[in-house]
Amino acid sequence: MNPELVHTLRELIPQIQGYIYPNEIEIHWGLLIVVYPYITGVVAGAFILASLVKVFNVKEVQPLYRLSLLTALAYLLVAPMALVSHLGHPERFYEILLTPQTSSAMAMFGFVYAWYLMAVLLLEIWFVHRTDMIEWAEHETGLMRHIHRALALYSRDTGDRSVAFDHKALKVITIVGIPSAFLLHGYVGFIFGSIKANPWWSSVLIPIVFLFSAIVSGIALVILLYMILTPLTGGKISMRCVDKAIDFLFYAVIVDFSLELVDFIHRVYQSEEEIKILSEMVMSKLFASLIIIQVLLGMLVPLTLISLTKIFKKRFHLNEDLRKMVYFVAVILIQFGIFATRWNVVIGGQMFSKSFRGLTTYKMEFGGIEGLLFAIFLLALPILILAVLTKILPPWKEMHGQPAPEGVEAAGS
Amino acid sequence: MPLSPFAGGGTVNGRRTFLRGFFSVLLSGGAIGGILKILPSKADAGEAPPKGQNWYGFGVSVDKCIGCARCMEACKSENNVPREPFFFRTWVERYILRKNGTTTVKAIAPNVEPSPETASDKSILRSFFVPKLCNQCASPPCVQVCPVGATFQTKDGVVLVNENTCIGCRYCIQACPYGARYLHPGTRTADKCTFCYHRISHGLLPACVEVCPTQARVFGDLNAAASPMSRFLRMNKIHVLKPGLNTEPKVYYASLDGEVR
Numbered sequence: 001m002n003p004e005l006v007h008t009l010r011e012l013i014p015q016i017q018g019y020i021y022p023n024e025i026e027i028h029w030g031l032l033i034v035v036y037p038y039i040t041g042v043v044a045g046a047f048i049l050a051s052l053v054k055v056f057n058v059k060e061v062q063p064l065y066r067l068s069l070l071t072a073l074a075y076l077l078v079a080p081m082a083l084v085s086h087l088g089h090p091e092r093f094y095e096i097l098l099t100p101q102t103s104s105a106m107a108m109f110g111f112v113y114a115w116y117l118m119a120v121l122l123l124e125i126w127f128v129h130r131t132d133m134i135e136w137a138e139h140e141t142g143l144m145r146h147i148h149r150a151l152a153l154y155s156r157d158t159g160d161r162s163v164a165f166d167h168k169a170l171k172v173i174t175i176v177g178i179p180s181a182f183l184l185h186g187y188v189g190f191i192f193g194s195i196k197a198n199p200w201w202s203s204v205l206i207p208i209v210f211l212f213s214a215i216v217s218g219i220a221l222v223i224l225l226y227m228i229l230t231p232l233t234g235g236k237i238s239m240r241c242v243d244k245a246i247d248f249l250f251y252a253v254i255v256d257f258s259l260e261l262v263d264f265i266h267r268v269y270q271s272e273e274e275i276k277i278l279s280e281m282v283m284s285k286l287f288a289s290l291i292i293i294q295v296l297l298g299m300l301v302p303l304t305l306i307s308l309t310k311i312f313k314k315r316f317h318l319n320e321d322l323r324k325m326v327y328f329v330a331v332i333l334i335q336f337g338i339f340a341t342r343w344n345v346v347i348g349g350q351m352f353s354k355s356f357r358g359l360t361t362y363k364m365e366f367g368g369i370e371g372l373l374f375a376i377f378l379l380a381l382p383i384l385i386l387a388v389l390t391k392i393l394p395p396w397k398e399m400h401g402q403p404a405p406e407g408v409e410a411a412g413s
Numbered sequence: 414m415p416l417s418p419f420a421g422g423g424t425v426n427g428r429r430t431f432l433r434g435f436f437s438v439l440l441s442g443g444a445i446g447g448i449l450k451i452l453p454s455k456a457d458a459g460e461a462p463p464k465g466q467n468w469y470g471f472g473v474s475v476d477k478c479i480g481c482a483r484c485m486e487a488c489k490s491e492n493n494v495p496r497e498p499f500f501f502r503t504w505v506e507r508y509i510l511r512k513n514g515t516t517t518v519k520a521i522a523p524n525v526e527p528s529p530e531t532a533s534d535k536s537i538l539r540s541f542f543v544p545k546l547c548n549q550c551a552s553p554p555c556v557q558v559c560p561v562g563a564t565f566q567t568k569d570g571v572v573l574v575n576e577n578t579c580i581g582c583r584y585c586i587q588a589c590p591y592g593a594r595y596l597h598p599g600t601r602t603a604d605k606c607t608f609c610y611h612r613i614s615h616g617l618l619p620a621c622v623e624v625c626p627t628q629a630r631v632f633g634d635l636n637a638a639a640s641p642m643s644r645f646l647r648m649n650k651i652h653v654l655k656p657g658l659n660t661e662p663k664v665y666y667a668s669l670d671g672e673v674r
Contacts, residue, residue: 019518021592088581088601107560197590
């Protein structure tokens, strides 16, 4: 038995509104499961930003290319930690790989994850950095030299033919990678969207909304990192690059917002039996996180800010520093907005009873595996991993706008 | 396929089965066949009980239930369900429908006398008790979503959880439309009503059925024409909970009110 849990549940009883099934007081998917789709979203979004450079040949955002690949990898490495530590039996996690139930969406997690990590992200990063690693190793001594040699798998060939092969491989991987990134996060959306017992989740639009919110959060995060890291490493922020990336972000937010709006209107218009309890939930339990943070602060305010810069940039030659500040505020707000989106989907979906007669409540713990501290640790960990990754595969040259190593530039054309 | 550790069999996932399936898909283009298998082959595929073997069902007479909660008590004792009021394999709901159209529902607690205000309260249209338990669906969404096959359906139609392989991901709890599952705080695995599988496989009745003083709960083999269960289905107008979700429940309610869900 778990007296602590029972104590917590007892405290929740007075906050229950209406009638809920007696087993429903405990919210089973807590903060860690909120963190999980947020993290995979960043992965998918950052990768799609990188693909803009490669496939669609958007030269302006070239400085973000390597940074976004490394960001995607750093976040991808943390994604399963949130899942595994939330299990009732974390030590049995491997069962999902050895005896997967083929009818279960969740059983595919390991395979989708492995495919994305091994067949897409690691391969792309390797091909991008292969010639660089060989070159770096030549000028280095000590441990780093060995690391780079080993990471390059002891290849020494920088001849034209092998470089040409790198380019070709990169192109193929990116083309395979885009649907894979869609698969990764659309799949996370499908885990929720396919639960027919839960009308808050059960919608075909959910995977698509997940995808676009992923693109939004990934692009916004890479822009944020770029704006913080570039001055820190002695470079100058290229406004051409940021402007262009913000453009893409702007369109992605609009598509995301429209999709969520369509979903909302559709629910209200259909007005099925659950609509009363859902609207009660939105107006009471989710008001702050959904209306205020997700919609107002996370979408409408950044959309307005970016639109204003778009309007005034040309007309009044909006000051570059001011523009930078506006962008900075916008991308931070968007991060909070997307995190709130994940919160509202995951926690919101468990707050109303499947009897459609009542609402339960969620009390966030502070310590413990399901608590706030651990969640913050999981959110900070990718940044630490990214710091290590940038030591091993420094993206600074490219971020500072110096001519990119021959591999990347030619591959885009 | 490895033998199931549960009497009555069932499809417990085996590593060998998975690998065999995996390679056969690789070798035979079986993916197409696999996708086609998802489509329902017969409209009533889940419900057709296999002939010549048990196919268990459960009957509930809403009119007969007096809300004494002995079933809840018996279930907790029989199945080591935690005593705290957050974990139930079965529970009883009390509905009070008023003349002004409002409905109040609450779950009754064991050992507490239900308040007898209904007779004197003239604003009440009608009031009744509804016992709830796992619906032992013929098409169980919990079995569909379990990522490791720890939740499975036995050949006699009972849905069980293998607590030795359950990883505690709680996807099944999310997928159950009836709130019938909970995470056992002791084992950290999913738990729910088993129709008292340890009893019925020895020819006994589930504990809740045995203690019910008014025979509001009925249990038996749907395949046997002479069982109390078949008689119950013949003699009553039957409803199931949330039929629109196509889970094909095998807990059948007589005199069920439309307010109940």
